[in-house]
Amino acid sequence: MYKLYFSPGACSLAVQVVLRELGLPFELINKASVADYQQINAVGAVPALDIDGAVLTEGAAIMLYLLDKHANDLLPAEASVRQQAIENLMFANATVHPAYSKLFFLSNQLADSAVKQQALQVAAEHISKLWQLIENRLQTQPYLGGQQYSVADILLTVYAGWGRFFSVVIHIGPRSQAMINRISALPGYQAAVAAEQQAAI
Numbered sequence: 421m422y423k424l425y426f427s428p429g430a431c432s433l434a435v436q437v438v439l440r441e442l443g444l445p446f447e448l449i450n451k452a453s454v455a456d457y458q459q460i461n462a463v464g465a466v467p468a469l470d471i472d473g474a475v476l477t478e479g480a481a482i483m484l485y486l487l488d489k490h491a492n493d494l495l496p497a498e499a500s501v502r503q504q505a506i507e508n509l510m511f512a513n514a515t516v517h518p519a520y521s522k523l524f525f526l527s528n529q530l531a532d533s534a535v536k537q538q539a540l541q542v543a544a545e546h547i548s549k550l551w552q553l554i555e556n557r558l559q560t561q562p563y564l565g566g567q568q569y570s571v572a573d574i575l576l577t578v579y580a581g582w583g584r585f586f587s588v589v590i591h592i593g594p595r596s597q598a599m600i601n602r603i604s605a606l607p608g609y610q611a612a613v614a615a616e617q618q619a620a621i
Protein backbone atom coordinates (compact mmCIF):
# COMPACT_ATOMS: atom_id res chain seq x y z
CA MET A 421 0.00 0.00 0.00
CA TYR A 422 1.35 3.41 -0.93
CA LYS A 423 1.57 6.16 1.68
CA LEU A 424 1.81 9.69 0.30
CA TYR A 425 3.20 12.42 2.54
CA PHE A 426 1.72 15.78 1.63
CA SER A 427 1.26 19.38 2.70
CA PRO A 428 -2.04 21.04 1.77
CA GLY A 429 -1.85 22.75 -1.64
CA ALA A 430 1.81 21.78 -2.17
CA CYS A 431 3.27 19.99 -5.20
CA SER A 432 2.41 16.69 -3.48
CA LEU A 433 -1.17 17.37 -4.66
CA ALA A 434 -0.06 16.46 -8.21
CA VAL A 435 1.26 13.07 -7.05
CA GLN A 436 -2.04 12.40 -5.33
CA VAL A 437 -3.90 13.23 -8.56
CA VAL A 438 -1.66 10.77 -10.43
CA LEU A 439 -2.34 8.04 -7.84
CA ARG A 440 -6.07 8.66 -8.37
CA GLU A 441 -5.76 8.74 -12.16
CA LEU A 442 -4.07 5.34 -11.95
CA GLY A 443 -6.83 4.05 -9.66
CA LEU A 444 -4.38 3.05 -6.94
CA PRO A 445 -5.22 2.72 -3.25
CA PHE A 446 -3.08 4.88 -0.98
CA GLU A 447 -2.95 6.43 2.45
CA LEU A 448 -2.57 10.19 2.78
CA ILE A 449 -0.34 11.49 5.58
CA ASN A 450 -0.08 15.18 6.40
CA LYS A 451 3.58 16.10 6.91
CA ALA A 452 2.46 18.28 9.85
CA SER A 453 1.29 15.15 11.68
CA VAL A 454 4.73 13.50 11.57
CA ALA A 455 6.91 14.15 14.63
CA ASP A 456 10.27 13.90 12.78
CA TYR A 457 9.57 14.24 9.07
CA GLN A 458 13.28 14.46 8.28
CA GLN A 459 13.45 10.76 9.07
CA ILE A 460 11.12 10.30 6.08
CA ASN A 461 12.79 12.84 3.77
CA ALA A 462 16.07 14.36 4.97
CA VAL A 463 15.41 17.41 2.75
CA GLY A 464 12.19 18.01 4.65
CA ALA A 465 10.11 18.49 1.50
CA VAL A 466 6.95 16.83 0.25
CA PRO A 467 6.09 14.73 -1.66
CA ALA A 468 7.47 11.49 -0.29
CA LEU A 469 5.99 8.14 -1.21
CA ASP A 470 6.37 5.17 1.12
CA ILE A 471 6.20 1.84 -0.69
CA ASP A 472 6.00 -0.87 1.95
CA GLY A 473 8.69 0.85 4.01
CA ALA A 474 10.91 2.09 1.15
CA VAL A 475 10.63 5.85 0.64
CA LEU A 476 10.81 7.62 -2.72
CA THR A 477 11.33 11.38 -2.88
CA GLU A 478 11.41 14.02 -5.64
CA GLY A 479 8.00 14.47 -7.23
CA ALA A 480 9.10 13.87 -10.84
CA ALA A 481 10.91 10.65 -9.90
CA ILE A 482 7.88 9.47 -7.93
CA MET A 483 5.60 10.15 -10.90
CA LEU A 484 7.90 8.34 -13.34
CA TYR A 485 8.05 5.37 -10.96
CA LEU A 486 4.25 5.18 -10.76
CA LEU A 487 3.78 5.67 -14.49
CA ASP A 488 6.34 2.99 -15.33
CA LYS A 489 4.81 0.53 -12.91
CA HIS A 490 1.10 0.95 -13.61
CA ALA A 491 -0.76 1.05 -16.94
CA ASN A 492 -1.84 4.58 -17.89
CA ASP A 493 -2.46 7.16 -20.61
CA LEU A 494 -0.34 9.80 -18.88
CA LEU A 495 3.05 8.64 -20.19
CA PRO A 496 3.09 7.45 -23.83
CA ALA A 497 5.00 4.26 -24.68
CA GLU A 498 6.36 5.25 -28.10
CA ALA A 499 9.95 6.48 -27.63
CA SER A 500 9.87 9.95 -29.21
CA VAL A 501 6.45 10.89 -27.75
CA ARG A 502 7.54 9.49 -24.38
CA GLN A 503 10.71 11.58 -24.50
CA GLN A 504 8.62 14.70 -25.16
CA ALA A 505 6.29 13.81 -22.26
CA ILE A 506 9.29 13.43 -19.91
CA GLU A 507 10.69 16.74 -21.17
CA ASN A 508 7.34 18.38 -20.42
CA LEU A 509 7.33 16.84 -16.93
CA MET A 510 10.83 18.16 -16.28
CA PHE A 511 9.96 21.58 -17.68
CA ALA A 512 7.12 21.76 -15.15
CA ASN A 513 9.02 20.26 -12.20
CA ALA A 514 12.51 21.66 -12.74
CA THR A 515 11.78 25.00 -14.45
CA VAL A 516 8.31 26.26 -13.52
CA HIS A 517 8.22 24.89 -9.93
CA PRO A 518 11.54 26.57 -8.94
CA ALA A 519 10.32 29.82 -10.50
CA TYR A 520 7.28 29.73 -8.19
CA SER A 521 9.46 28.56 -5.26
CA LYS A 522 11.35 31.87 -5.51
CA LEU A 523 8.13 33.66 -4.49
CA PHE A 524 7.92 31.64 -1.27
CA PHE A 525 11.65 32.04 -0.60
CA LEU A 526 11.69 35.80 -1.12
CA SER A 527 8.52 36.25 0.87
CA ASN A 528 9.98 34.34 3.82
CA GLN A 529 13.52 35.71 3.68
CA LEU A 530 13.24 39.43 2.90
CA ALA A 531 12.35 41.69 5.79
CA ASP A 532 12.12 45.07 4.05
CA SER A 533 8.64 45.21 2.55
CA ALA A 534 9.51 47.53 -0.36
CA VAL A 535 12.51 45.41 -1.37
CA LYS A 536 10.45 42.27 -0.92
CA GLN A 537 7.65 43.57 -3.15
CA GLN A 538 10.11 44.58 -5.86
CA ALA A 539 11.85 41.19 -5.76
CA LEU A 540 8.53 39.34 -5.81
CA GLN A 541 7.44 41.31 -8.87
CA VAL A 542 10.69 40.46 -10.70
CA ALA A 543 10.17 36.77 -9.85
CA ALA A 544 6.54 37.03 -11.02
CA GLU A 545 7.64 38.50 -14.36
CA HIS A 546 9.86 35.47 -14.90
CA ILE A 547 6.92 33.18 -14.14
CA SER A 548 4.76 35.11 -16.62
CA LYS A 549 7.41 34.54 -19.31
CA LEU A 550 7.25 30.80 -18.65
CA TRP A 551 3.44 30.89 -18.90
CA GLN A 552 3.84 32.71 -22.23
CA LEU A 553 5.92 29.75 -23.50
CA ILE A 554 3.14 27.42 -22.35
CA GLU A 555 0.55 29.66 -24.00
CA ASN A 556 2.49 29.52 -27.27
CA ARG A 557 2.54 25.72 -27.14
CA LEU A 558 -1.19 25.60 -26.46
CA GLN A 559 -2.08 27.62 -29.56
CA THR A 560 -2.37 24.40 -31.56
CA GLN A 561 -3.20 21.80 -28.91
CA PRO A 562 -5.19 21.65 -25.66
CA TYR A 563 -2.40 20.17 -23.50
CA LEU A 564 1.37 20.50 -23.26
CA GLY A 565 1.90 17.09 -24.86
CA GLY A 566 -0.90 17.30 -27.44
CA GLN A 567 -4.48 16.07 -27.31
CA GLN A 568 -4.14 14.05 -24.09
CA TYR A 569 -3.36 15.59 -20.71
CA SER A 570 -0.24 14.42 -18.93
CA VAL A 571 1.49 14.82 -15.58
CA ALA A 572 3.01 18.12 -16.79
CA ASP A 573 -0.48 19.66 -17.11
CA ILE A 574 -1.39 18.38 -13.64
CA LEU A 575 1.76 19.88 -12.12
CA LEU A 576 1.26 23.22 -13.88
CA THR A 577 -2.31 23.37 -12.59
CA VAL A 578 -1.11 22.90 -9.00
CA TYR A 579 1.57 25.59 -9.41
CA ALA A 580 -0.87 28.05 -10.97
CA GLY A 581 -2.80 28.08 -7.69
CA TRP A 582 0.22 29.39 -5.79
CA GLY A 583 0.13 32.85 -7.36
CA ARG A 584 -2.83 33.83 -5.17
CA PHE A 585 -0.61 33.83 -2.07
CA PHE A 586 1.33 36.87 -3.32
CA SER A 587 0.31 40.38 -4.28
CA VAL A 588 1.99 40.21 -7.68
CA VAL A 589 0.72 40.04 -11.24
CA ILE A 590 1.31 36.73 -13.00
CA HIS A 591 -0.01 36.64 -16.57
CA ILE A 592 -1.56 33.32 -17.50
CA GLY A 593 -2.90 33.33 -21.05
CA PRO A 594 -6.45 32.26 -21.99
CA ARG A 595 -5.49 28.89 -23.46
CA SER A 596 -3.32 28.07 -20.44
CA GLN A 597 -6.17 29.12 -18.14
CA ALA A 598 -8.56 26.89 -20.10
CA MET A 599 -6.14 23.97 -19.65
CA ILE A 600 -5.92 24.72 -15.91
CA ASN A 601 -9.71 24.83 -15.68
CA ARG A 602 -10.09 21.46 -17.44
CA ILE A 603 -7.46 19.79 -15.25
CA SER A 604 -8.93 21.30 -12.06
CA ALA A 605 -12.33 19.91 -13.03
CA LEU A 606 -11.08 16.31 -13.38
CA PRO A 607 -12.81 14.06 -10.82
CA GLY A 608 -9.39 12.87 -9.60
CA TYR A 609 -8.20 16.45 -9.09
CA GLN A 610 -11.36 17.46 -7.24
CA ALA A 611 -11.17 14.34 -5.07
CA ALA A 612 -7.50 15.02 -4.29
CA VAL A 613 -8.24 18.57 -3.13
CA ALA A 614 -11.13 17.33 -0.98
CA ALA A 615 -9.01 14.52 0.51
CA GLU A 616 -6.30 16.98 1.53
CA GLN A 617 -8.89 19.04 3.36
CA GLN A 618 -10.22 15.98 5.16
CA ALA A 619 -6.88 14.36 6.03
CA ALA A 620 -6.35 14.51 9.78
CA ILE A 621 -3.50 16.63 11.06
Ligand SMILES: N[C@@H](CCC(=O)N[C@@H](CS)C(=O)NCC(=O)O)C(=O)O
Nearest residue numbers: 430431432464465466467478479480
Ligand atom coordinates in the same frame (compact mmCIF):
# COMPACT_ATOMS: atom_id res chain seq x y z
N1 LIG B 1 12.56 18.98 -5.87
C1 LIG B 1 11.50 18.65 -4.97
C2 LIG B 1 10.91 19.94 -4.45
C3 LIG B 1 9.80 19.68 -3.50
C4 LIG B 1 9.32 20.96 -2.83
O1 LIG B 1 9.82 22.06 -3.08
N2 LIG B 1 8.30 20.78 -1.99
C5 LIG B 1 7.78 21.90 -1.25
C6 LIG B 1 6.27 21.98 -1.39
S1 LIG B 1 5.77 22.31 -3.05
C7 LIG B 1 8.06 21.70 0.21
O2 LIG B 1 7.87 20.64 0.76
N3 LIG B 1 8.53 22.77 0.86
C8 LIG B 1 8.74 22.76 2.27
C9 LIG B 1 10.13 22.46 2.64
O3 LIG B 1 10.97 22.33 1.73
O4 LIG B 1 10.37 22.37 3.81
C10 LIG B 1 10.42 17.83 -5.68
O5 LIG B 1 10.16 18.10 -6.85
O6 LIG B 1 9.86 16.93 -5.05
